[in-house]
Structures are given as C-alpha cells and as structure tokens.
Amino acid sequence: MYINFWYPMARSDEAKADEPFRTEVMGLKFVVFRDKEGQAHVLSDTCVHRGGSLSKGWVKDGCVICPYHGWRFNGDGKCATIPSIGYDGKPPARAKVDSYPVQEKYGIVFAFLGDLPEQERPPLFEIEEYDQEGWRANKLLVFDVDYHYERSIENGLDPAHNEFVHPTHGFSGxxxxxxxxxxxxxxxxxxxxxxxxxxxxxxxxxxxxxxxxSDGQTTAGSGTHGPNIMMTLIDITESSSLHQYVYEAPIDDNRTKIYFINMRNFLLDPEMDDRINERNMLVAHQDIDLLTYLNPVRTPSSNTKEILMPSDRCVLRYREWLKLWENKGWRIDMNELKAKQGDVAFAIPSPQRRLSGNWVLDPVPLMPFAHEDRKAAE
Known part of the structure; x- marks a missing residue:
C-alpha cells in the first residue's frame, strides 16, 4: 500500500457538519466531517492527548471534538481548545493532528494521503464525460469485498478472465x-x-x-491511475459504450472498499438506472466470488511464483509501476505497521509535516529502498 495518492474516504452524504464519520484506509483510522461552510475535512482519528478516537466524538462550530477530554480540532488539524486549561487558554503548538488535502467529486470525499507539496502530487483521476450531455451516471455504488485491492485491480487488467468468469461476456471457452x-x-x-x-x-x-x-465483437480497454484507481471503457457497439471507473480504498490486507461509477451513452432514461446497476452488481459478484478465494491473499513478491501469459502483460506493467512507487519510498511496510500497532499510534504524514516539526504521532513505517533505485525512479 502506498502513500502520496488520492483515496476515497467516504460518500459525500457520510460527511456531516453535526456528526463525525469514521473510516479506515490502509490499516489506519480517519475522521471525516464538515465545517460550518460545508467544506469536508479528513483528519487522523487519534487525539494526541491520550489517544481518544475523534470520530467517536461530535462536531460543533466546524470543529471535531474528542469525547475523552473535549479537545477541539479544526479542519486544518490544529487544536483550538483544551477545556482543562480553560477555554481561553492557548493550546501548545504540538497539539495538532494530521489533516489531509481534500477534493469532493462524483459524490465521493477524496483525501490525498501523503506529504507531497501540491505541485508534486499525482492528480485525482478525472471522469471527463461526467455531467456531459449524452452521458448518464448511474447512482454511485459502494461495497466492501474481502480481498486485497491489488488483486482487484489486476483482475480488471486481465482480458482472459472474462471468457470464464462472466458468462455474458463470452462463450465460457x-x-x-x-x-x-x-x-x-x-x-x-x-x-x-x-x-x-x-x-x-x-x-x-x-x-x-x-x-x-446477436453475437458480435466488443472492444474493451482497461487502465490504471495510481495504485488504486482503474477505468474500463467498453464499446458494445459502435454507438453504445459503457465507461466504468473504480476508486478503491484498501482497508487492510484482506478488505477493500470499492467506489464504482458507471457511465453510459445509451438507455439514458433514468428509469433504466436500477436495471443497469443490477447487471453491474451481477457481474461484480462473479468477480467477488472468485477473488475472495485467491491464494496467496496478496500478489506474489516475485513474478516467478506465477506462470504468466501474454494476456497478463498489463498486469505485469501495473506491478512495474508499483515497484517504481516503492523505489520512491512511498510503500508502507505493512508487516512493521501491524507488528507495532497496539504499542504505537501511527499516522500517514500530511503535507504540514514538511512545514513544521514536533509531531506526536509516529509516521507510518515505509519500505526501505536502495538509494540508486530512488534516483532512477525520480
């Protein structure tokens, strides 16, 4: 799993100005809420006082309040009030939690989970035809699956599985x-x-x-943007196309939350939405029923542990991109993270950490990389 990319954190209707929302991404907890102006914010969920869960508190006057001792944090992660020193007391500079850049699009609250400055960040993937005339977006589908997110992405990059996993896509071999x-x-x-x-x-x-x-030919293309975003463009006929976008939030090694957006340029009547979504979920469950039981859970550390075919070449290229980001120092060491959780509270470093020091929570452990590898990656 990798820092310095955009991740879906919540549906827009889950981010509220009167109640915090708790979510988990990459083995860490986050709190999502809105300020008085309606702007969504995403913070690390751990209060730096005594470890309270901010998402178990409440929201008032645009701040999230820890339920343990009433510490109040605003949208930029700074502590505004510590009741025990008086409401007029000045919190210490160290009283801050990581706050992450946010974009809200397509009914989703996205957060940039990393510390890169704005000009260096990979962009959030844009759906160009969203809200364009002649295209219709189905209702956002959000569902949890019990498998690793890389397995999910690789499945979408595999044209050979359609013939056997999806009866409606081919002839079952x-x-x-x-x-x-x-x-x-x-x-x-x-x-x-x-x-x-x-x-x-x-x-x-x-x-x-x-x-x-009737039987015929379908042109289908799939691609990736970052480690966790996939797009699939399907031309059913010359004039009828489905464009499908998957924004994935890896919860941990065994669970993934999928945010699925389906665009179509045919059957544009809103009454067709439910039928299209039913079919989309039928196809999704065909994948889910297979991917849930893959062994090993995570993709192998070496390609020699699988017998890869020419049809897997996009899967291979995706893995090469992952290695490139690992060599930049962006891959989380999940083994060390899991081994130390319970004794250490971690946070993904936010951009503010490049501007100021003296943070309470430890940054997540990252995989080591060779100096020459990082130089090549850059």
Whole structure:
C-alpha cells in the first residue's frame, strides 16, 4: 500500500457538519466531517492527548471534538481548545493532528494521503464525460469485498478472465478457436492502459438486449491511475459504450472498499438506472466470488511464483509501476505497521509535516529502498 495518492474516504452524504464519520484506509483510522461552510475535512482519528478516537466524538462550530477530554480540532488539524486549561487558554503548538488535502467529486470525499507539496502530487483521476450531455451516471455504488485491492485491480487488467468468469461476456471457452487477441500496453502519466477486441455473445436479458441481441465483437480497454484507481471503457457497439471507473480504498490486507461509477451513452432514461446497476452488481459478484478465494491473499513478491501469459502483460506493467512507487519510498511496510500497532499510534504524514516539526504521532513505517533505485525512479 502506498502513500502520496488520492483515496476515497467516504460518500459525500457520510460527511456531516453535526456528526463525525469514521473510516479506515490502509490499516489506519480517519475522521471525516464538515465545517460550518460545508467544506469536508479528513483528519487522523487519534487525539494526541491520550489517544481518544475523534470520530467517536461530535462536531460543533466546524470543529471535531474528542469525547475523552473535549479537545477541539479544526479542519486544518490544529487544536483550538483544551477545556482543562480553560477555554481561553492557548493550546501548545504540538497539539495538532494530521489533516489531509481534500477534493469532493462524483459524490465521493477524496483525501490525498501523503506529504507531497501540491505541485508534486499525482492528480485525482478525472471522469471527463461526467455531467456531459449524452452521458448518464448511474447512482454511485459502494461495497466492501474481502480481498486485497491489488488483486482487484489486476483482475480488471486481465482480458482472459472474462471468457470464464462472466458468462455474458463470452462463450465460457466452448469455441474451439478461442484465444485472447494480441494487444499492446501503453503507459499513461501515472499508470498503464490496454485495449483488446473480444468475441462476445448476444445479450439475453431484457435490458442489454435492447443494445445488442446477436453475437458480435466488443472492444474493451482497461487502465490504471495510481495504485488504486482503474477505468474500463467498453464499446458494445459502435454507438453504445459503457465507461466504468473504480476508486478503491484498501482497508487492510484482506478488505477493500470499492467506489464504482458507471457511465453510459445509451438507455439514458433514468428509469433504466436500477436495471443497469443490477447487471453491474451481477457481474461484480462473479468477480467477488472468485477473488475472495485467491491464494496467496496478496500478489506474489516475485513474478516467478506465477506462470504468466501474454494476456497478463498489463498486469505485469501495473506491478512495474508499483515497484517504481516503492523505489520512491512511498510503500508502507505493512508487516512493521501491524507488528507495532497496539504499542504505537501511527499516522500517514500530511503535507504540514514538511512545514513544521514536533509531531506526536509516529509516521507510518515505509519500505526501505536502495538509494540508486530512488534516483532512477525520480
């Protein structure tokens, strides 16, 4: 898992001005709330006084209040009030928690979990056709799965699984001439992309059969942006396309929260939304039923521990991008983190740590990297 990227932290309706919301990402707890102006904020959840959970407190006058001793923190993470020294007392400069840059789009509150200055941060992936005429976004789908987020991303980069995992996408390997057509992998600014033509069966259900009833060819492409964001563009016909965007929040090694946005340029009647979502979740559960039981839970540390095929070349490129970010010093040492939690309170370092010192919570442990590797990565 990697710092210095944008992560979905909550649905917009979960961020409130009168009640804090607790979320967990990369093995750490965060609190999400709104100030009096309606701006969403994301802070580390641990009070630096005596370890209280800020998300178990309440929100008042734009501040989140710790339920243990009433310490009040504003949106930038600074402690505004310590009741025990008097409401007019001045909190010490060290009374602060990490506050993370926030963007709110597509019904999601995103936070940049890292310490890079603004000009160096990888951007949040933008959905260009969102709110454009001729496209319709389905209701945001959010669901938890019991597998590692990298397994989820790699599944979306694998064109060979569709034939066998998704009956509506192919012919279950029954055609004697079946094989995955050759394709190229290209690099994007913060990830990779491929596109391939696939033979697909005609749709049998009442909804999608309106688009195509007969067998034919589908062009599908998938790509990544950072370690946790994936896009899939599917051309069912020359004029009917699905664009699907997945923003993933790794909860821990075994759990992932998926924020799924489906765009379509056909069947634009709002009454079709539920039917499209039902079909999307049917396909999602076909993946879930398989990915939940992969062994090992995490992707292997060496590609020699798997027999990889030409159809896996985008998976391989994704792993190379992960290695690049590890060599920048951005990968969390999850083994050390888990070993020390319970004795040590950690936080992902925020940009404020580059501007001031004297922080209470330890920064998350990061994987070691060779100096020459980091120089090459930069």
């Amino acid at each position: 029954q055609k004697p001439n079946y094989q995955v057509r050759d394709f190229d992998v290209e690099d994007l600014s913060h990830g990779c992309w491929f596109s391939v033509v696939m033979d697909s069966s005609g749709y049998k259900d009442d909804t999608m059969s309106k688009v195509r009833k």
